[in-house]
Each structure stands twice: as C-alpha cells, then as structure tokens.
Amino acid sequence: MTPIDRTHLARLRAREEQRFVDAHPRSAELAAAPGHLLGGVPMAWMTRWPGAFPLVFAEASGAHFRDVDGIEYIDFCLGDTGAMAGHALPAVADALSAQARRGITTMLPSLDAAWVGDELARRFGLPVWQLAMTATDANRFVLRFARHLTGRPKVLVFDWCYHGTVDEAFATLDGDGRVVARPGTIGAPIEPDATTKVVQFNDLAAVEAALAPRDVACVLAEPALTNIGIVLPDPGFHEALREICDRTGTLLVIDETHTLCAGPGGATGEWGLRPDFFVIGKAIGGGMPVAAYGMTAEVGSLLAPAIGGTEVDTSGVGGTLTGNALALAAVRATLSTTLTADDFARMVPLAEAWTDGVQEVIDGVGLAWCVNRLGCRAEYWFCPPPRNGSDAAASIDAELDAYLHLHALNRGILMTPFHNMALMSPAHVAGDVERHTQVFAEAIGELVQPLHVVSRPAEPS
Numbered sequence: 001m002t003p004i005d006r007t008h009l010a011r012l013r014a015r016e017e018q019r020f021v022d023a024h025p026r027s028a029e030l031a032a033a034p035g036h037l038l039g040g041v042p043m044a045w046m047t048r049w050p051g052a053f054p055l056v057f058a059e060a061s062g063a064h065f066r067d068v069d070g071i072e073y074i075d076f077c078l079g080d081t082g083a084m085a086g087h088a089l090p091a092v093a094d095a096l097s098a099q100a101r102r103g104i105t106t107m108l109p110s111l112d113a114a115w116v117g118d119e120l121a122r123r124f125g126l127p128v129w130q131l132a133m134t135a136t137d138a139n140r141f142v143l144r145f146a147r148h149l150t151g152r153p154k155v156l157v158f159d160w161c162y163h164g165t166v167d168e169a170f171a172t173l174d175g176d177g178r179v180v181a182r183p184g185t186i187g188a189p190i191e192p193d194a195t196t197k198v199v200q201f202n203d204l205a206a207v208e209a210a211l212a213p214r215d216v217a218c219v220l221a222e223p224a225l226t227n228i229g230i231v232l233p234d235p236g237f238h239e240a241l242r243e244i245c246d247r248t249g250t251l252l253v254i255d256e257t258h259t260l261c262a263g264p265g266g267a268t269g270e271w272g273l274r275p276d277f278f279v280i281g282k283a284i285g286g287g288m289p290v291a292a293y294g295m296t297a298e299v300g301s302l303l304a305p306a307i308g309g310t311e312v313d314t315s316g317v318g319g320t321l322t323g324n325a326l327a328l329a330a331v332r333a334t335l336s337t338t339l340t341a342d343d344f345a346r347m348v349p350l351a352e353a354w355t356d357g358v359q360e361v362i363d364g365v366g367l368a369w370c371v372n373r374l375g376c377r378a379e380y381w382f383c384p385p386p387r388n389g390s391d392a393a394a395s396i397d398a399e400l401d402a403y404l405h406l407h408a409l410n411r412g413i414l415m416t417p418f419h420n421m422a423l424m425s426p427a428h429v430a431g432d433v434e435r436h437t438q439v440f441a442e443a444i445g446e447l448v449q450p451l452h453v454v455s456r457p458a459e460p461s
C-alpha cells in the first residue's frame with residue numbers, strides 16, 4: 001500500500017488554498033462584507049465547503065454552474081441531491097412560474113395533488129401518500145406515526161446513518177458499544193439512548209438482539225448507507241431485516257432520499273424491498289423544498305382514525321405550507337419529465353465510467369482506497385470497501401478531503417462536501433466524467449509523486 005506523505009500533502013493543500021483565494025476575489029469580497037447572517041451564510045453548513053470562504057453562485061443550468069467570479073464548474077454535487085434532476089429544468093421553471101401566478105399556498109389541495117399521489121404510488125409501489133416540506137420532516141412524521149401505531153417508544157438506526165436533523169437519528173455507538181450523541185450534535189432534548197438503539201449496518205445478529213425486547217417502534221434505514229460514503233448491503237441483508245421486523249412486530253421505514261440514485265423507483269424498486277413506510281425528499285421537486293412519505297394500505301387504514309380526528313392539526317404531523325400548490329406543481333413537473341427509466345439508462349453508465357476512472361487511478365498508484373457505486377451515485381473512500389458505518393468513519397481524513405476537493409474545485413469541478421461523492425444528472429455527459437478522471441489523476445499523481453521519486457533506484461553514475 002502506498003503511504004501518504006503528510007508534509008507533502010500539507011504543502012499541496014496550502015497551494016490549493018492560495019489558488020482558490022486568488023481565483024475568487026468577488027466571492028471573497030462578498031464573504032468579507034459585514035452582514036446580518038449568522039456565520040455570514042443563510043444556513044450554517046454553507047461554511048463547510050473547502051476553501052477560505054464559500055463560493056457565491058451566479059447561475060446554474062443542467063449539470064453546470066457559474067460563480068460570481070465568472071468561473072464555470074461541472075456540478076457533481078447537485079445540491080447534495082436536491083438538484084439531481086439537473087439545475088433550472090425548463091419544465092419546472094415554467095410550472096413554478098405558472099403556478100406562482102395562480103396562487104402559491106391556500107391550505108387547500110390543488111389540481112396537481114391527485115396526480116402527485118398517483119405518480120408516487122406508481123413509482124415507488126406504496127399505495128398511500130402524504131407530503132412534507134423536507135425529508136427531515138417526513139422522517140419525523142413517520143417516527144411519530146410508528147410510535148402511535150405500535151405503542152413502543154424506541155427507534156433503531158444504523159451507526160453513522162443520516163436521516164436529516166431528526167433527534168432520534170443523531171446517535172452513534174461509542175468504543176464500548178453505548179449509544180451516545182453523534183459528535184457535533186447541539187441542544188439534544190434528551191440523551192439519545194432514551195429514544196434510540198444503534199447497531200452496525202449489515203449486522204443482522206445485532207438487529208435481532210435489538211428488536212427482541214419488542215420495545216422498538218420502527219427501524220429507520222437507508223437501503224445502503226450514503227452519508228458516510230456508500231456502504232452497500234450484504235446479499236440477503238434486506239430480506240433478513242424484513243423478516244426480523246415482521247417477527248418482532250417492528251415497522252420498517254426505508255428512507256430513499258439519496259438512494260433514488262438506484263433507479264426511477266429507488267432501491268425499493270430495484271431490489272424489491274417491502275417497507276411499511278417509504279420516505280423520499282430532495283430530488284422529487286426539481287430543487288424545490290418538498291418531500292413525501294408513502295405507506296402500505298394496512299398502515300394507511302390503521303392511521304385513518306388518527307388523521308380523521310378534529311384535533312389532527314395538533315397531532316404533531318403536517319405543517320401550514322406542507323402540500324402547497326407550488327410544491328405540488330414542482331413535483332408534477334419533475335416526475336413527469338425526468339428521472340425516468342430512460343434517464344437512468346444514461347446516468348448509470350456515466351457513474352460506472354466515473355467509478356472505473358477513479359479506480360484505475362488509485363490502483364495505478366497502489367492506494368488501498370475503494371470506489372463504491374449505487375446506480376448513478378459513486379464515491380471514493382480512503383479504505384478498502386467498508387461493511388458498516390464505523391469502518392467507514394474510521395477512515396475519515398479531513399486533510400485528504402480538503403486537498404482533493406480544492407484541487408477539483410480549482411479546476412472547475414464541484415464534488416459533494418463532507419464526502420467524495422459524485423452524482424450524475426440527466427444533463428451530465430461523458431466529457432464531464434472524462435474531465436473528472438483527468439483532474440483526479442493529476443491530483444493523485446502529485447500526491448504520491450515524491451514517494452516514487454524517493455523510492456526510485458539511484459541512477460548509475
């Protein structure tokens with residue numbers, strides 16, 4: 001295995017930091033201006049991009065965007081999946097503008113509501129649906145429903161999962177196997193072990209043991225972990241998970257907010273999963289904030305009395321702007337025109353080519369890294385393929401991340417922050433992927449070059 005020379009890495013990173021600052025005077029100026037935003041940004045994570053300050057974007061279209069300094073980028077981040085269908089889709093822009101002129105929100109169903117319910121049922125295979133504003137919201141509502149239906153207090157999640165800013169899911173295992181707050185959590189209402197059990201992904205014996213006391217309302221799971229790199233399920237994992245849930249009376253919630261990348265019906269469609277609840281957010285609105293959750297007919301009929309009551313507005317589920325006409329118009333325009341089987345038939349081969357390119361580079365220099373792919377999403381990680389979240393978390397490398405992200409950004413490529421992930425939209429083309437492979441090869445070549453120079457036998461004099 002090729003080791004990384006840390007001193008050399010620090011030098012390369014410093015060079016890229018300087019190059020970033022030099023190339024973006026306008027973004028720097030905007031970042032330096034005194035303003036009224038906490039941290040200078042509308043949402044705190046926007047400070048976590050690589051580089052001394054966040055880029056300010058001017059315009060985005062399809063798979064590309066331009067920043068305020070006039071630099072063009074290939075966007076493999078796509079708003080961390082929010083813009084997976086591509087930026088500024090004409091169908092979405094037209095539908096939004098037409099609906100905005102007709103009225104945005106009334107707390108009444110609009111004419112698009114029934115179409116949206118039908119399409120979600122057709123795509124994802126569950127017959128009963130509700131809308132939410134974000135996937136976080138949808139997960140919160142589903143957890144509440146699951147507790148209501150089972151009368152059980154707890155939730156089971158997989159270590160290093162991410163399901164949005166859901167209190168129950170900000171739990172991890174410490175070195176002694178205790179459930180503790182995820183590093184970085186602020187203001188947790190109670191200790192997470194009061195609400196949450198945590199086990200490792202792919203550990204069926206641990207799932208079995210956690211569900212045996214029958215105090216868990218639901219398992220909240222992504223079909224493959226996507227927020228700590230991509231961690232794929234072992235063969236048979238999902239069948240066994242379903243069986244253990246059935247046997248212990250535990251509901252199964254499958255959160256497909258990111259794994260929609262697997263195909264037009266998500267991993268549920270591709271792999272034939274059978275969730276009780278299904279959560280989808282981000283991409284379905286073409287960039288508009290909107291999410292949805294589906295459920296089986298049985299769950300739907302059990303919930304009917306609860307949501308039919310006169311006090312449903314204080315049930316803890318729903319929201320004033322939820323299901324508004326603009327959000328419904330966005331979902332209809334997106335799902336009727338993009339993320340179709342034909343789109344995936346182009347997007348998946350692009351992700352395969354991206355994966356092959358990265359793999360060839362890391363194999364070529366003998367780095368023991370991996371590239372995992374799920375449908376049109378691919379990601380490299382600084383270890384051999386992990387089987388669970390804690391294996392993956394053990395290889396987080398902030399220095400390497402910062403260097404590789406900045407190196408790419410300085411050459412016109414945006415990767416997803418906090419990850420090394422690339423997502424393909426219907427608007428990406430082979431040239432975008434080839435450019436990434438070329439830039440990645442340059443970055444890795446520079447990273448390992450001095451070691452090769454040092455280890456080369458001396459020239460005969």
Ligand SMILES: Cc1ncc(COP(=O)(O)O)c(C=O)c1O
Pocket residue numbers: 080134135136137139162163164165222227255256257258281282
């Ligand atoms: C699997 C999963 N579920 C839910 C969410 C939350 O989505 P949002 O931030 O739009 O609420 C995310 C966000 O990354 C996610 O990855």
